[in-house]
Amino acid sequence: MKKSLKSVEQRVAVQLVVSRDCSLPLCLRLRYEPTDPYAVRAVFFADCDEPVEWVLGRDLLADGLKGPAGCADVRIWSASGRGDTSMYIALGPPADTALLEVSTRDVRSFLERTEALVPRGTESGHIDWGAELAHLRSQG
Numbered sequence: 001m002k003k004s005l006k007s008v009e010q011r012v013a014v015q016l017v018v019s020r021d022c023s024l025p026l027c028l029r030l031r032y033e034p035t036d037p038y039a040v041r042a043v044f045f046a047d048c049d050e051p052v053e054w055v056l057g058r059d060l061l062a063d064g065l066k067g068p069a070g071c072a073d074v075r076i077w078s079a080s081g082r083g084d085t086s087m088y089i090a091l092g093p094p095a096d097t098a099l100l101e102v103s104t105r106d107v108r109s110f111l112e113r114t115e116a117l118v119p120r121g122t123e124s125g126h127i128d129w130g131a132e133l134a135h136l137r138s139q140g
Contacts, residue, residue: 006034008031008113009031010029011029012027012030012110013026015101016046016099016100017100017101023101024046026045027045028100028102030042030110035128037118037124038058039056039058040058042054042056054074054091059120060074061111064087065108065111073093074089078104079101085104086103088100
């Protein structure tokens with residue numbers, strides 16, 4: 001992959017929705033690397049020994065700002081009744097899903113900063129395809 005000294009990182013306060021009347025605060029760190037231009041790493045810090053990391057599609061987050069997006073283990077939609085100030089992110093299979101409420105403004109701000117580095121539609125130009133092919137060949 002091509003080397004880059006720039007990345008985008010932003011800490012975001014989120015709520016883990018436990019029930020209709022109960023939620024727990026979590027810290028979320030969003031990280032974007034131009035060398036992996038389609039992905040956003042979401043690292044959750046809770047009262048556990050190790051943080052939990054999910055890899056989300058940058059386009060999926062952007063689509064989630066406009067309307068319901070995703071399927072299977074990652075789904076995003078607007079938090080009804082809260083205007084456009086919050087959105088939900090559901091992570092995991094339906095039987096064991098973590099439901100997170102996050103500020104739309106924070107996600108939008110993060111995405112704007114990533115798009116300043118790598119505009120949408122130009123991602124493939126930031127990938128070192130030779131290195132990727134060599135990696136695939138070495139795997140077998």
